[in-house]
Amino acid sequence: MSSGSEENLKMIDLKTVGWLGTGRMGAAAAHRLLDAGHPVTVWNRTKSKTDPIAAAGATVVDTIPELAGNDVVFICVSASKDLEEVVIGANGLLSGDLRPKVVVDCSTVSAESSALVRERAAELGVAFLASPVSGNAHVVAEGGACLIASGPREVFDAVEPFLNVLGKVAVWAGEEEQARLxxxxxxxxxxxxxxxxxxxxxxxxxxxxxxxxxxxxxxxxxxxxxxxxxxxxxxxxxxxxxxxxxxxxxxxxxxxxxxxxxxxxxxxxxxxxxxxxxxxxxxxxxxxxxxxxxxxxxxxxxxxxxxx
The missing domain is CATH 1.10.1040.10 (N-(1-d-carboxylethyl)-l-norvaline Dehydrogenase; domain 2)
Known part of the structure; x- marks a missing residue:
C-alpha cells in the first residue's frame, strides 16, 4: 500500500461494512456488527444461508463485486485458495472499478496466500489487514472472541473499532503476515x-x-x-x-x-x-x-x- 493511500486512510471515516462469507463464524461476527448499529451488506456462495442475517437487517447482494462499494469488507472463508478467489479472482472483490478502502480477512489461511492478496490489493490502492479469529461461532456470538491482526499499523488503527465489536480483545502483531503464524x-x-x-x-x-x-x-x-x-x-x-x-x-x-x-x-x-x-x-x-x-x-x- 502506498504511503499516499495510508495518509488517505487516516482521513477516512469508515462507516459502511461488507461481509463476505456467512458460514457459522462469518454469520456470528456479522450479527455482532449489526447489533452494534453498523449497516452490513453480505454475500455468501450459498445465498440461502444469508436468510437469517437478512432477517436481522443485513442487505444481501448477488455478486461479490457488489460489496466493493462499502468502506471496509470483512472476509471469512475456509481455505487459502478461497481467499485468493474471492478477493483477486476474475469475479472477486477487487475485479471491478469500484473498490473498498480496506479489506480485513478473518480466515485462517497460509501466509503465502495472504501476502499475495496483500500485494495485489496494494497495487490497487486497497489496504489489507490479516485478522484471524480465535473462538468458534458460539464464542464469537457471545463476544468472547480474540483477534490477532497484522498489516500497516495505520490500517489496524482505522479498523480497530470494528474489531473491538467482534471480540473482547484485538492485538496488533506486526506489519506483514505475523497474524497468520x-x-x-x-x-x-x-x-x-x-x-x-x-x-x-x-x-x-x-x-x-x-x-x-x-x-x-x-x-x-x-x-x-x-x-x-x-x-x-x-x-x-x-x-x-x-x-x-x-x-x-x-x-x-x-x-x-x-x-x-x-x-x-x-x-x-x-x-x-x-x-x-x-x-x-x-x-x-x-x-x-x-x-x-x-x-x-x-x-x-x-x-x-x-x-x-
Missing part, C-alpha cells in the same frame, strides 16, 4: 490439547473411572481451562455436533507444520497429533467436531461401548 500456532496448540484430553480420559475410563467423574475432577484442578469446562458436557454425551471440524483442524495442522518446517522448528508432538487428526478424518469424522479425536482414541484403545 500466531493463529496457526494457536490451532496447533488446540489440537494437541484435545488429543491429550482424549488420551487421558480414555485411560481413566478403561481403568474403570466414569468419564463424567474424571472430567469433573480434572475441571477442579489447576490443569482446568475454560475451553475444557465448556466442552465437557459435549464430551460426556459424545455430542460431536461441529463447532470446528476435524477436516478444518487438519487443514490448519497442514499449514502450521509447513510453517514449522520453514522456520526449522521441530514439532514432535504436533506431528503425532497430525496423524491422529488424519485418523479421525479417515474413519469418517471429517465433518464432526474436533472432539471426535476422543472417538478415535477410544476405538484404538478397545474401550467398550465407546465406538461412536
Amino acid at each position: 500466531v493463529k496457526l500456532a494457536h490451532n496447533l496448540y488446540l489440537g494437541m490439547m484435545v488429543q491429550a484430553l482424549a488420551e487421558v480420559t480414555t485411560l481413566a475410563e478403561k481403568a474403570g473411572v466414569p468419564r463424567a467423574n474424571f472430567l469433573e475432577f480434572l475441571n477442579g484442578t489447576v490443569l482446568a481451562s475454560d475451553w475444557v469446562r465448556k466442552r465437557t458436557p459435549d464430551l460426556v454425551a459424545l455430542d460431536f455436533t461441529p463447532t470446528f471440524t476435524a477436516t478444518l483442524l487438519r487443514k490448519d495442522f497442514d499449514l502450521g507444520l509447513a510453517a514449522a518446517r520453514r522456520e526449522e522448528v521441530p514439532m514432535p508432538v504436533g506431528a503425532t497429533v497430525h496423524q491422529a487428526i488424519q485418523a479421525a478424518v479417515g474413519l469418517g469424522h471429517g465433518d464432526d467436531d474436533l472432539l471426535s479425536l476422543y472417538a478415535v482414541q477410544a476405538k484404538i484403545s478397545a474401550l467398550k461401548g465407546e465406538d461412536k
Whole structure:
C-alpha cells in the first residue's frame, strides 16, 4: 500500500461494512456488527444461508463485486485458495472499478496466500489487514472472541473499532503476515490439547473411572481451562455436533507444520497429533467436531461401548 493511500486512510471515516462469507463464524461476527448499529451488506456462495442475517437487517447482494462499494469488507472463508478467489479472482472483490478502502480477512489461511492478496490489493490502492479469529461461532456470538491482526499499523488503527465489536480483545502483531503464524500456532496448540484430553480420559475410563467423574475432577484442578469446562458436557454425551471440524483442524495442522518446517522448528508432538487428526478424518469424522479425536482414541484403545 502506498504511503499516499495510508495518509488517505487516516482521513477516512469508515462507516459502511461488507461481509463476505456467512458460514457459522462469518454469520456470528456479522450479527455482532449489526447489533452494534453498523449497516452490513453480505454475500455468501450459498445465498440461502444469508436468510437469517437478512432477517436481522443485513442487505444481501448477488455478486461479490457488489460489496466493493462499502468502506471496509470483512472476509471469512475456509481455505487459502478461497481467499485468493474471492478477493483477486476474475469475479472477486477487487475485479471491478469500484473498490473498498480496506479489506480485513478473518480466515485462517497460509501466509503465502495472504501476502499475495496483500500485494495485489496494494497495487490497487486497497489496504489489507490479516485478522484471524480465535473462538468458534458460539464464542464469537457471545463476544468472547480474540483477534490477532497484522498489516500497516495505520490500517489496524482505522479498523480497530470494528474489531473491538467482534471480540473482547484485538492485538496488533506486526506489519506483514505475523497474524497468520500466531493463529496457526494457536490451532496447533488446540489440537494437541484435545488429543491429550482424549488420551487421558480414555485411560481413566478403561481403568474403570466414569468419564463424567474424571472430567469433573480434572475441571477442579489447576490443569482446568475454560475451553475444557465448556466442552465437557459435549464430551460426556459424545455430542460431536461441529463447532470446528476435524477436516478444518487438519487443514490448519497442514499449514502450521509447513510453517514449522520453514522456520526449522521441530514439532514432535504436533506431528503425532497430525496423524491422529488424519485418523479421525479417515474413519469418517471429517465433518464432526474436533472432539471426535476422543472417538478415535477410544476405538484404538478397545474401550467398550465407546465406538461412536
